[in-house]
Amino acid sequence: MKHWSAFSWIAVLALGLSACGRDAEPTMRRYREIATSASAHAGHDHGDSGGAAPMRNAPGGMSDMAAPGAPAVTAANEPVAWTTPEGWTEQLGNPMRIATFIVGAERVECTLTAFPGAVGGIEENLQRWARQINLQVAPDTLAKFARSPNTFKTEGDFPCLTYDFTSLAPDADPSILAAILPLEDRTLFVKLTGPRTLLEEQKEAFTALCRSLRP
Amino acid sequence: MNDETHKTSRAAAIWAYLGSAQITTYGLAFLMVLTFWGTLYQVQNGLYLAKERFFDSWFFLAAGVVPFPGTQLVLAVLMLNLVVYLIRLLARKKLTFGLLVIHLGLLLMLGGGAITHLFARESQLTLAEGESGSASASYGDWEVAVWSREGDMLDVMAYNSNALKAGDVLRFEDAGLTLRVEEYYRNARAFQSTTPLTNAPLSSHNLSSLRSTKLAKEPGENIAGAVITIEQQDGAPARAILFGEDEVPTTFAHDGKDYTIALRRMRDPLPFVVTLQDFRKEMHPGTGIARHFSSRVTVSSDGVERDMVISMNKPLRDRGFTLYQASYREEPGSDAQWSTFAVMHNYGRMIPYIATGMVSFGLAWHFIVMMVRRARRSGGASA
Numbered sequence: 001m002k003h004w005s006a007f008s009w010i011a012v013l014a015l016g017l018s019a020c021g022r023d024a025e026p027t028m029r030r031y032r033e034i035a036t037s038a039s040a041h042a043g044h045d046h047g048d049s050g051g052a053a054p055m056r057n058a059p060g061g062m063s064d065m066a067a068p069g070a071p072a073v074t075a076a077n078e079p080v081a082w083t084t085p086e087g088w089t090e091q092l093g094n095p096m097r098i099a100t101f102i103v104g105a106e107r108v109e110c111t112l113t114a115f116p117g118a119v120g121g122i123e124e125n126l127q128r129w130a131r132q133i134n135l136q137v138a139p140d141t142l143a144k145f146a147r148s149p150n151t152f153k154t155e156g157d158f159p160c161l162t163y164d165f166t167s168l169a170p171d172a173d174p175s176i177l178a179a180i181l182p183l184e185d186r187t188l189f190v191k192l193t194g195p196r197t198l199l200e201e202q203k204e205a206f207t208a209l210c211r212s213l214r215p
Numbered sequence: 216m217n218d219e220t221h222k223t224s225r226a227a228a229i230w231a232y233l234g235s236a237q238i239t240t241y242g243l244a245f246l247m248v249l250t251f252w253g254t255l256y257q258v259q260n261g262l263y264l265a266k267e268r269f270f271d272s273w274f275f276l277a278a279g280v281v282p283f284p285g286t287q288l289v290l291a292v293l294m295l296n297l298v299v300y301l302i303r304l305l306a307r308k309k310l311t312f313g314l315l316v317i318h319l320g321l322l323l324m325l326g327g328g329a330i331t332h333l334f335a336r337e338s339q340l341t342l343a344e345g346e347s348g349s350a351s352a353s354y355g356d357w358e359v360a361v362w363s364r365e366g367d368m369l370d371v372m373a374y375n376s377n378a379l380k381a382g383d384v385l386r387f388e389d390a391g392l393t394l395r396v397e398e399y400y401r402n403a404r405a406f407q408s409t410t411p412l413t414n415a416p417l418s419s420h421n422l423s424s425l426r427s428t429k430l431a432k433e434p435g436e437n438i439a440g441a442v443i444t445i446e447q448q449d450g451a452p453a454r455a456i457l458f459g460e461d462e463v464p465t466t467f468a469h470d471g472k473d474y475t476i477a478l479r480r481m482r483d484p485l486p487f488v489v490t491l492q493d494f495r496k497e498m499h500p501g502t503g504i505a506r507h508f509s510s511r512v513t514v515s516s517d518g519v520e521r522d523m524v525i526s527m528n529k530p531l532r533d534r535g536f537t538l539y540q541a542s543y544r545e546e547p548g549s550d551a552q553w554s555t556f557a558v559m560h561n562y563g564r565m566i567p568y569i570a571t572g573m574v575s576f577g578l579a580w581h582f583i584v585m586m587v588r589r590a591r592r593s594g595g596a597s598a
Contacts (some may be wrong), residue, residue, distance in 0.1 A: 026383060029358075033350035035369045121544040121553065131438070134404070140290040158380045182551075 080114065081156075083212035084156075085205035098188075101209070103202055108194035110206065114186050122146045123181060125189075126163060129176050133193065135169050150207075156214025158183060160206065166196055169195065175199055179210045188213065232512035234299030242293040249286050261432025263355060271332070287332070294325045313581025320573030327566025335561035338483045339541065341493035343553050349488045351558040353433025356403075356481040357459060359394065359441065361387045363472050374483060377401070377440060391448035391469040394476075396441060400427040402439025406457045416442070417455035417465050425456060441478055483560060486534050494543060494554040508543055510554040525556065535562045 031195040052061040080098055084090050088110070123146045130137050137145070145168050149161035158181045165176040173196045181188035190213075192199065192206055199206075232238065253269035268275050272285030285293075301318050303309040310318075325364070338351035360373040374385045379399040383478040385392050403425045425440040446452045447467065455465055457478035464477035489512050496508035509526035512534065525531050531538040541557040 026379070026385060028385075028387070029371075029373050029375075031350070031371055031482070032368050033371060033374075033482060033484060034347050034488060035364055035367050124544065132405075 017089040022115075074193060080112075081212075081214050082112070085202075085209050088205065088209075101156065103192065103194070103205075104198045106194060106198060108192065108198060110190065110209070112209075113189045115189070120162070125180065126178075129178060129191070130168075133165070133172055133174055133176060135165070135172050141168070152211065154181070154211050154213045158188070158213055160210050160213070162210060164199075164203065166199055172196070177203060177206045179206075181210075181213065185186070231279065231297065231303070234296060234303045236304035238292065238296040239300075242289050242296065242353045244290045245499065246286065249284075249289065253286075255366050263434040264430060281470065290325060290328065294322065296328075297322055297325070306583060311578050311581065311584065313579075316577030316580065317574050318577075320570045320575075320577055323566060323573060324570035326494065327563045327570060330566065335559070337562065338558045338560070339555055340485075340489065340538070340558055341544075341553050341555045342489065343551065344491055344494055347488050347490040349486075350469055350482040350484045351556075353481040353483065354480075355437065355480060357439040358481040359385055359443075359476070359478055360482075361392060361474055361476050362578070363390070363474050373482070375505050376441065376478065378564055379441065390472075390474045392467075392474070392476075393446040395444040397444060397454075398427055398440075398442040402428050402430050404428045405440060405456070416533075417445075417453055418432075422456045422458060425458065439478055445476070449556040467598055483558065485536060485558070487514050487536075489514055489531075489538070489556075491554050492522070494552045496543065506541060508554075509541055510556070535564070536560050537564070 181192040257265035340351040358373040544553040
């Protein structure tokens with residue numbers, strides 16, 4: 001009986017403590033940090049070939065723009081030229097998403113984006129893109145994949161590394177064709193996400209687009 | 216026995232029971248069960264979820280139905296048990312110096328554990344060569360942040376988003392902004408629309424919706440997501456999708472200032488600025504495996520700068536923060552290198568060392584005293 005009384009006190013204490021802090025109002029913190037490309041973004045990774053949405057001015061002047069803290073957007077604004085593959089439709093872009101191409105009957109988007117600086121490592125970008133198509137890749141496999149791109153120089157002498165996710169995961173659907181062009185002051189990304197069959201059909205056109213990139 | 220006496224005797228019995236060896240035994244038995252069970256759970260579900268369920272909780276529901284005490288509760292009861300025991304011994308003047316020091320050391324150990332659990336933070340800081348940082352990023356905690364830029368500094372207002380739920384309201388009065396949470400997911404999948412949407416929510420990747428997905432074993436693999444309504448003082452409300460992978464956050468203007476909204480890994484401001492000057496690594500010959508890597512950094516605070524090297528076995532310690540060399544990144548075909556530091560912030564870091572020292576000292580003292588007494592008794596008996 002004595003033991004049960006003590007346990008019942010302890011149980012009441014436990015329930016009371018577990019209820020503490022629940023449903024409390026969220027509280028705000030305020031602090032200052034140095035504006036760097038890492039701290040202005042998600043802490044370690046930054047840069048994504050998904051790029052910014054086309055500029056939208058919601059009422060009140062709200063819009064999607066480049067993140068503050070990144071080096072001047074002008075670096076990413078330096079003009080890049082290309083040759084649109086046959087059968088692809090080009091859409092207007094903005095300072096971060098240079099161009100969007102509509103591909104195939106499924107009207108899948110291929111994006112050409114630019115980010116100032118080195119914007120993270122190859123593996124981090126590949127890992128992020130793998131997650132976008134719900135692909136679980138072991139670190140060793142990803143590291144091997146990252147070290148085996150198809151590499152060439154474009155018409156404008158840009159180094160280009162292309163990655164075909166259908167070779168990494170043949171059963172994945174949708175999948176991705178991606179290209180990373182690390183330039184001196186910015187990095188260009190070309191990314192086509194879509195059904196596997198479409199990627200197989202459009203792989204040559206994708207490579208041709210990448211090869212055509214020039215200042 | 217009248218009522219007063221009955222109540223006093225009942226209170227005394229409870230007091231005695233709270234300080235009894237039975238509570239200690241039950242508590243240690245529960246700790247053993249929790250450790251074993253939590254270890255098995257971790258194999259399937261990962262360290263983070265095991266820690267959350269077994270080791271960071273007051274209680275949890277076993278099989279989804281039966282309440283079972285969590286480690287926090289068991290340790291709290293053990294601490295109470297130890298305090299009551301000490302008080303009772305002191306009251307009966309049965310506590311020798313050695314025993315007192317031992318038990319105070321144990322109390323300090325439990326207290327240090329509580330401080331570490333409640334206040335310690337782990338995060339990471341990744342810097343490119345030449346880059347400076349003054350805040351580290353959490354592995355698994357997220358925040359909804361609104362900031363404005365003043366020169367090289369960001370003035371940040373942020374809410375911890377881990378416990379966010381639909382209906383919560385986040386106010387950023389300086390920015391003239393109120394965010395109403397419609398949906399929040401600790402781990403989300405984001406979907407893009409392949410056709411243009413009318414009244415599309417604001418997002419940087421044409422996102423049309425979010426869905427919840429199972430929490431990953433590693434907290435760093437969870438990507439939080441939120442659907443919010445943004446209400447500005449001087450503008451119509453707008454719907455937005457904040458996705459943790461969103462690298463180009465939404466910006467807006469208020470009172471002549473530009474602000475940015477983002478859902479990002481929670482920042483832990485450092486009391487100093489770290490600038491990565493140079494990262495070096497040595498590989499095992501003939502392999503791609505790093506044998507040793509280190510970072511030369513400049514640490515600046517209060518106008519003073521120090522150059523230091525942080526390597527795998529030589530962390531930087533400053534004002535309760537410890538920075539360990541954790542990993543690095545390189546980009547094929549370029550010289551770009553990034554160094555990643557694991558950042559531990561724990562004011563109670565030294566407590567286990569002090570507590571162990573006290574217990575050891577107390578044991579030694581008690582042992583020596585008992586030996587001397589026995590020797591005296593033996594000497595007296597033989598005389």
